Amino acid sequence: MNRTLTNTVKPDVISDFKEITKMRLAVSVVFSSVAGYFLGAEVVNFVVVLLLAIGGYLMVGASNAFNQVIERNLDAKMNRTKNRPIPAGRMSVTTATIIASLFTILGIVVLYIINPVTAMFGGISIFLYTCIYTPLKRVTPLSVFIGAFPGAIPFMLGWVAATNDFSIEPGTLFMIQFFWQFPHFWALGWWLYDDYKRGGFFMLPTGKRDKGTAIQIILYTIWTVVISLIPVFGVTGRLYLTPISGVLILILGIGMLYYAFKLYKNKDEKTAKQLMFASVSYITLLQIIYVLDKFIRIWI
Structure with a gap:
């Protein structure tokens, strides 16, 4: 019976750890x-x-653990978050805070080993x-603007880790992910x-699912694609993109823009999910193309 209980508990502990740190999001950031x-x-x-990965x-x-500690009462009100470890009662606030604090200290120490910047x-x-x-x-809704800063740091963080310097190249990588x-x-x-809305969060620029929000989505999508193509013109230092790769990224951008315009037309949840x-x-x-473009040029 003890063995059965252990086998039942362990997956829950692992699952809760993955949830409190948002493992899938963290892996995408590491990528x-x-x-x-x-x-x-x-x-x-x-x-x-x-x-860098660690x-x-x-x-x-x-960041995610602290976020869930702060928003624990609000998470309990929303369907997609009410089963998170803290609102579901599977993890205490103290435990989550300890995890968040340890991760903060260890994360900064590990990154400092790479370089202070x-x-x-x-x-x-x-x-x-x-x-x-x-x-x-x-x-x-301006919270999204603030949130875009930490959200845009990972792409450029890798360049800084490689060079111990912040210049136009990592600045460009930052701007791509910032506008995205x-x-x-x-x-x-x-x-x-x-x-x-159940949690009391204001995420849309106009506060509503309306034409104003849809137009802003279209405009920022265009800006994202434009900035993504700037390295093609050789004005971003060592960060360069060949015209062929530029065309591939333009095609990707047109695909994303298609769903942005579709959302403007339909204004429904299904299209918003598709755009997301x-x-x-x-x-x-885009990141795969950028990396492959660099190394194919080196190998050729």
Whole structure:
């Protein structure tokens, strides 16, 4: 019986740990950071890649755990979050706070081993997400603007980890992911509007699922694609993109823009969900194309 009980409990503990740190989101952030590192590194150091992956996971895990501690009462009101470890009663606030605090300390230490600038940006990301973005979500739609800063840090963090320097190249990577945040989160906010409303969160720029929000989604999608193509013109230092890769990214952007216009036309949850997934595909494939473009040019 004890063996059966142990086998029942362990998966729940693991599942709760994954949930409190939002493992899937953390893995996507690590992916962005590693992509940025490969773009910035002249010689790839796999020890640094490992440290960046660990530090990145700890950084995101800390932010998410603090977020769930702060929003525990609000999470209990929303369908998509009411089964999280704290509102469901499977994890205490104290335990979650300890996890978040340890992850913060360990994450900054690990990133500091890479270089101090990387650790600094990691610390800024945790602070902005936890102390500014999270409280503002119930106050103003401008919270998405604040949240876009920590959300945009991972891609450029990898370049900083490779170079110990912030310049036009990581600045460009930052701007790509910064502008991408808006159509991504507004699509998510539109899709889950009713659930967010139950929690008292203001995510859409106009506060409503209307033409004004849809137009802003279209505009920020266009800006995202335009900024993504700037490296094609050779004005972003060592960050360069060949015209062929530029065309591929333009095609991806047109696909994302298609769903943005479709949302303007339909104004429904289904299309918002499609746009949200299209945005995830866009940023993931963009990062893959950027990295492959660099190494194919080196090999050729």
